[in-house]
Amino acid sequence: MIIKKKCLPYLLSIIFGISNFYLIYKNLKKDNFSEVKIEMPQEYKSLKTILERLAKYNYLGNETIYFSINSGNYANWLAEEIDICDQGDCTFFKGLNPFKKQLGEKQHEKNEIVRQSYLLGNIEASASPNNNIFISRASFKVIDKRKDVLAFIVAHELSHILDDSSFVNSLQESKEGFNLNKKNRELLYYEISRNSEMDADKKACLILFNANYPIKTCTESIKFVYKESGDGQETKKDSTHPGFIERIDSIDQYEKDLSIKMKNEQTFDIGSISYDPEMNFIKYEPKKLRVKPSIENF
Numbered sequence: 001m002i003i004k005k006k007c008l009p010y011l012l013s014i015i016f017g018i019s020n021f022y023l024i025y026k027n028l029k030k031d032n033f034s035e036v037k038i039e040m041p042q043e044y045k046s047l048k049t050i051l052e053r054l055a056k057y058n059y060l061g062n063e064t065i066y067f068s069i070n071s072g073n074y075a076n077w078l079a080e081e082i083d084i085c086d087q088g089d090c091t092f093f094k095g096l097n098p099f100k101k102q103l104g105e106k107q108h109e110k111n112e113i114v115r116q117s118y119l120l121g122n123i124e125a126s127a128s129p130n131n132n133i134f135i136s137r138a139s140f141k142v143i144d145k146r147k148d149v150l151a152f153i154v155a156h157e158l159s160h161i162l163d164d165s166s167f168v169n170s171l172q173e174s175k176e177g178f179n180l181n182k183k184n185r186e187l188l189y190y191e192i193s194r195n196s197e198m199d200a201d202k203k204a205c206l207i208l209f210n211a212n213y214p215i216k217t218c219t220e221s222i223k224f225v226y227k228e229s230g231d232g233q234e235t236k237k238d239s240t241h242p243g244f245i246e247r248i249d250s251i252d253q254y255e256k257d258l259s260i261k262m263k264n265e266q267t268f269d270i271g272s273i274s275y276d277p278e279m280n281f282i283k284y285e286p287k288k289l290r291v292k293p294s295i296e297n298f
């Protein structure tokens, strides 16, 4: 017993000694010998988890798609307000990386713009014809725990890319509006855009349905987004997006149609999703399929 009592502190000191030595070695290794690995921000982690689920149950085309989280339009407005834009063009500020400290000229203003955009900005997502999807960081703050809403938004933007919405809309406008006057052609452009938005909602709803989200996610997501933006307005002729009631009616009807449809049980190889902190994006590279699934499967 006496021997045991005397041995205990000695044994403990050896154990701590070894662990201390190990910690010193580990920190030294981290500081001097290995590259510093930047952890993926929580927002990108959420995005990646959603994308994996959507890609597992849906054919998402065979092209690489980039997802970038930016500072959003609020940053543009703030920059305009304090008048620091180059030649009056403030679009640069929207693209500021919200996960990085801004350095160099006007760094205080830039950092403050990024901070306030996160704090005050709203849900904002867009897709460009060249396969980029942008989501403001503030979107993640507003959406918070409603990851199903985020999934709907991601699926909606994916649908624009998969359907080549910008090109298809432009082509339709050109075919139907080539002999219209400027005003009527403009109205045609808005009408085509609004229809395209409702088509993207439906496709997003189908993507979520296939990925086993509850069917009501579609209407709930649209309600959530409009509510958070404080917008309950009716459809306007000069708007690219439908008003609240029209959009809800359209998706509500589609949910009813889907509820009596057989679910596509097909699963897909999700390909690869990689994070690039310097470029501030995640890159989705689908597995190339030899045979394209039929449109019915989508």
Ligand SMILES: [Zn+2]
Pocket (backbone or CB within 6 Å): 156, 160, 197, 200
């Ligand atoms: Zn859209």
